[in-house]
Every structure is written in structure tokens, then in C-alpha cells.
Amino acid sequence: MAGGPTTPELIAAVAEAGGLGMIGSGYLDAAATREEIARVRAATDAPFGVNVFLVDRADSDAALAADPGALARYAEALTPVAERLGITLAEDPEFSDFDQEATLAALVADPVAVVSFTFGIPDPDTVRALQAAGTAVVVTVATVDDARRAVAAGADWLSVQSAEAGGHRSTTTIGETPDGATTVEL
Template identity: 75%
Template structure:
């Protein structure tokens, strides 16, 4: 099998190198499967393993599985977690006791589901350094980062083994910082994106900027930098609009959640098409970082009470979220969805390669 994902540094993969500049979002925790990554790659795009909650061994196993399925290039996304930043956010919110207070608040929900909460989960970076070492030892086409700007030395080490380095940014200032450390390209993520917003500090209150507005702002600030737009992109018209505004490609997640290749749970799939859900909202209540979810009873009740405590709330609520999903209760677990999840209905149950091709090819036709 030809290993096209181990490239010399002079040929690092950019969006403009792709047959279709569509990036499959690294949806950690299950939705982005090796099968989904392979399908997006075979369609001429590129998708990312969401290694955020995997250890280094788990990431290597996912990489091996993708390589069994396809020769197409793929990437790995890494969460950048910093203990000092996490501690600072907790301190500003009132100290570690705020996690215990939130645990007490959600206790009745956990008890109803038969789950005992651990009110004082410790900080973890999910094997971050070992994962980065693994990616230097066994290169992939792209390594992307979420929740932070990597050190220049990390960027150079990955580029030296042929990987393109991508940083997910939520604003113009972070986009500039990412370029300054040597990122090859950017994923520019607006407030419309489903799941986590890639702010670079836990305590940051992200803005509500639209994808189009953010694309225009970043293009004006960084006219020579390649980047893809992320957030609320669900139709060919959405793709055409961000390309016209200055993006070099798109990153999509919500529109892939109901493809057959995705590992999205049956409960989550059903909720995305359920008319009872009428709003998606960024909330800290599941992980301690802002992440956009459909508004169910848990979000509605506990959104305002959730402290900026990541990854503490992620660890705290994890067993409860799993129990609710197993019980088929959509009113408790996170139902990640971008702002335009309804417009993604047209692609429900269609193969991922077909979704990628349709989004890109019809957008290009529209642009003439």
C-alpha cells in the first residue's frame, strides 16, 4: 500500500492541493470513525482523527485502522490543554469548590440515571505529549490543534517529518498568532460551529461572530494565508458563500453526523431530525468549555450554573452522559449541532463521499 500521507516537508498538504477542499471535522468521542475518514479522503477531501480523548496508543490504533481502509491522506487533531490555564480559570470562577457545587446541582439527574458522580476530578491533558511524540515517529499528512497555539518547536518537529500543521482559531488575533508560530494553514471557526469552540483559554467568553464575518476579517488581516472556514456550513450555498468571502475551503461536521459511516449514536441521529428541538446553543454545562449543542432539558436547566472548568466538567458529567445515552434519554446528553443543523437534513443517511462531492461540486458550479 502506498503511504501518501508521509510526505517530504517541501510538499506539505494545503487545502489548495485537495481535489475537493472539504475537511471532515475531528469530532472526538465517536462520530469521526476510520470509515468516515476514509470516505472523505476517497472523495478528494481530508478528514481528521479526533484524538482529543484518546491516549497515544489509542491514536496509533485509529491511524492503523484508517490506513487499512484507504491510501488517501488523513490527519490527526490534538487538544492542547494547559494545567496553568485550567487552574487560572477555576481560580477566577471561585476555586475548585465550584466543580463540587455544580456536581451537587446536577446530582438529582445523575441519581435518577443510577450514576454516582465524582465531584473532584483531577486535571488531565489526555496523554498530550505522548501523542505528539507518536505523530513525529509515525507521520500523517496533517496535524491540527484545538484549544491552543502550539509552540514553534512543536510545529517545526511535525513539519520536519512532512506533516502540515493546522491551528483551529476562533478569532483574528489567534489567527495571527498561529501564523507567527509557523502554521501551514488555519481552520477558522465561528460561533456557528457545532461542538467545542476552539478558544485558546478555558475562561474566555467567546463572541457570537458569524462564519462569513470571521472569514472576511481573517482574509483582510492575513491575505496570503490559506485557511478553511468552519461553522454552520450545511449546504452548497453555504460553501459558495464562504469561498466568495475569501476562504480556501470548508470544514464540516454536523452535515456528516447522519452519514452511514459516522459513529454518531442512534439517539443523537434521531435528535438532529426531531422537530421538538428548535435551538442550538453554546454551553459550558457538559465539559466546562463552550460547545454548541441542541437545547434539551439539561442545557436549559444547567447552562447558567456551569463554571469554566475544563476538563473537570467533562470528566464529571461523562458517566452521566453515557448512562443517559444508553437509556435513550435525549434530554440529558450533549447533542452537538451547528447553528444550521436543520439545513443538513437534505444529507441525512447519504454516504459521506456523496455529501462531500455534492457540497463542493455544486458550490463550484454556483460560483461559475
């Protein structure tokens, strides 16, 4: 998860039990990610990892430019829920990439066992830098094209996610239409 129920204590407990505990850094900046890593390290010597949301702002900006009313329609759909919860939606929301470059630099400088990527495919230089630091690189893929691009970038392994995953599905472009392929088909 990108935070919430995932805590350093839970990650350490999973790692101590032989699993691969993962810090969900999707909504964390580099400083908060470093802090989470330090808290997990204080609780265990077992290997653990960090998941990074790799959002392509150019893709998001292009999608919004192609359909300028999309954000307004989304806000309109959310308004009843926001009102019920007593939340005011921002008139002009700010978007943030949480300084992905700083987070990646922190992960190279203070490596963990595994870094996984979701919602995007890292460039080969990023993959090589993480691997040179001793980190295994995992890329979540949801299409055959994603898988080919992740392998070409040098990923150590793929996390294949199909329509069977339920909930949201990792996509690498905003406009991507889910293909409905099963995990085996991918």
C-alpha cells in the first residue's frame, strides 16, 4: 500500500517472519522515505524493500490537455462523497511527483534489498544505479508492452498484474485502456 495500514513495525514483522516487507513510498517525499527506512532498520536486520510510484507528469499533463474537462467531471463525481465527509475539494488542485528524483537518489545512497516500481517503468540508468548499489529491481507490468519495456530497462524481475488483481491496476500511461488479459496471457 502507499501508506495507511503499512507501518515500519508491520514491515519489520513481515521481514522477520521470512516475507518481503515493503515500504509504500507512493505518497512520501525523499525525507519521509529515508525516515521510514531508518525505522524499519531499527526494528530488523532482515531484508525489506521500498515501492516507488513512478508517475510520468508529461503523460498526465498531455492527458489533461487532450480532455480539459476531465478533471472537472472527476471533481463533480466526487462532490457528493466529499460533502458527506465534510471535505472541500480544491478549486485548482496541485499535483506533485513527491520529487521522485530525490527519492531515487536516496535509495541509491542508502540501498535496500528491493526497490519495486508501479505506474511506470524506470529508465535503464536508474535500474543500473540501483543494481550497482546492491538493490534488486522489480517492475509492475500490466501489458505485454510494459513487460518488454521493463525487461529492456534491465529489471531483475517483473510483478505481473492482470485484470484479476481487483481494485485498481497498474498502468504506465493515463490514457491506457485495460486489455482484460489474464495473468497467464500476459
